[in-house]
Amino acid sequence: METIKIGLVGLGTVGSGVLQMVENNQDKISNITGRKLSVKTIVVRDVHKHRNVDTENIHLTTELDDIINDPEIKIVVEVMGGIHPAKETITALLNAKKHVVTANKDLIASEGEELTSIARKNKCDLMYEASVAGGIPILRTIVNSFAADQITEVKGIVNGTTNYILTQMQQKNCSYDEALQKAQELGFAESDPTNDVDGIDAAYKMIILSQFSFGTHLKLDEMKIQGIRKMQLTDVEQASQLGYTVKLLGIARRINDGVFAEVGPVLVPADHPLATINNENNAVMVTGQAVGETLFYGPGAGGLPTANSVLSDIVSETKNIVLGTTGNSFNNYQNEADHVKASEIVYPYYLSLKMPDIPGQMLKVTQIMTKIGASFSQIVQTRNDNDSARVVIITHDMSKTQLAQLKEELDQKDSIDLLAAYKVLSN
Structure with missing residues (x-):
């Protein structure tokens, strides 16, 4: 059975998990893909560092070029983290016609469009299932x-x-x-x-x-x-x-x-x-x-759950290589979206207020709510030790525009402090 060689960039918690799962799940992977997988080369910062995984038959190196210049290595897993130098690393790998799997959410969220374009230009795949919610596919x-x-x-x-x-x-x-x-x-x-x-x-x-x-x-x-x-x-x-x-x-x-x-x-x-x-x-x-x-x-995190998502990408990539269907974007859905106005975003809110425990303070809050066209669903008042009261309010639906107006009005009241304002999810 043909073997597909893999390179790893990074051998921390997730990288070690990927290596472990590739070794332990060979039979099932071969059954699904018709190919064996083998990690050939791993780029690390320190080749002499003690590790809890067996790397005896794997080439450990500090040089990315050892992967880039190796025609046997078809798939490379980037698990080094951070935006730089991960972006430059993945760019170099894609330009060397390597398919890349990454768990790097920061990079994909900020530079994903550019990297996807580079992958497409080189007819390579860029997959990143593990970048969101760890082990959840x-x-x-x-x-x-x-x-x-x-x-x-x-x-x-x-x-x-x-x-x-x-x-x-x-x-x-x-x-x-x-x-x-x-x-x-x-x-x-x-x-x-x-x-x-x-x-x-x-x-x-x-x-x-x-x-x-x-x-x-x-x-x-x-x-x-x-x-x-x-x-x-x-x-x-x-x-x-x-x-x-x-x-x-x-x-x-x-x-x-x-x-x-x-x-x-x-x-x-x-x-x-x-x-x-x-x-x-x-x-x-x-x-x-x-x-x-x-x-x-x-x-949502952890070595093996995240490694499992990485491995699912590797298996998908192996299938693409076998079927000759590489070069497609992981996500092809593109859609222009308009700007959403603050007046269109509506939720009930939880408001926590601190005010002097004297008559007339709640009247001020009620007048502000009336002025902005908002209303109360629940009100709870408790007395603090220092002659102040803590008032908790859950509002009916309010727009973000109304919430901004409320904060502005309360800022002008020296005696009332807005301690917290959180959205409330409806059932």
Whole structure:
């Protein structure tokens, strides 16, 4: 049986998982593709570093040219991470007529269009199933299973670090700082968790999901991105008492002829499927006009789950090589989208306010809400220790225009502070 040789760039957690799975699953891969797979060369920073995987019969090198100049190597897996030098590495590989598989969400979200164009020019494939939601095969599912359906919304928990932190706050009454420390101790959060806790990682994934769902390429600076760094345990507890769980959600929706996408904390009803996704797990909910709501759930990170998605790309690529169908884009859906106006984006909101515990303060809030044409659904007031009151409001549907007006009006009231404003998901 013919063997297809593979190159790896990077041998960290995911790279080691890919190597392990290629070795362990040979029989099934051969059965499906009619070819054997063999990792021939791996580019690493330090060839002498001790590793927990067997590399005895593999050429370890610090030189990318050892892969580029090897005509035997047909498929290369990039798992080094980051935008640079990963972009330059993948560009060089594609120009050398190598098919590339990557798990690099930052790169695909920001430079994917350019890299796809280079792949097409060289009649090569660029696949990146593992770039979103780790072990959940969501991108290929959207391409294949939703090909004939019109997707109206894609939303989900696409960052395991923030979901773990919020779960600890919800279930163990940890403060944000305590929950972050736990996540770091368990390896669910980096020593510098900025990309995760500030919502940037989730935003990159929503850019890719929007591309597949709506055919539209959004940019990071076009999205409102709010993380969980300022999340207060008080708000998590209050949300729970009102029947909600706080989750960091990425949401992308088709609104009229446009696409709206953003990332931020959202109050999810306790009986909603997304409310049950805890700890480091991810879930993506895809809503189609024909099929309705579908939920895809699984581990969002980790060596083997992500490696499994990488391997599914390798197997697909092997089939393409065997059938002679290489050179097609992973995602061919392209669609122009209009700009969505703030007045068209409508949600109920959770508002947390601090004000002096004296008569007349709620009247001021009511007058502002009346002025902007918004109304209350629920109001809860509690007294703080320092003669101030904390008022929590859940509104009826409000547009983002009205929310901006509310913030502007409250900024002019010296005695009232808006502590938090989060979207509320309806059932």
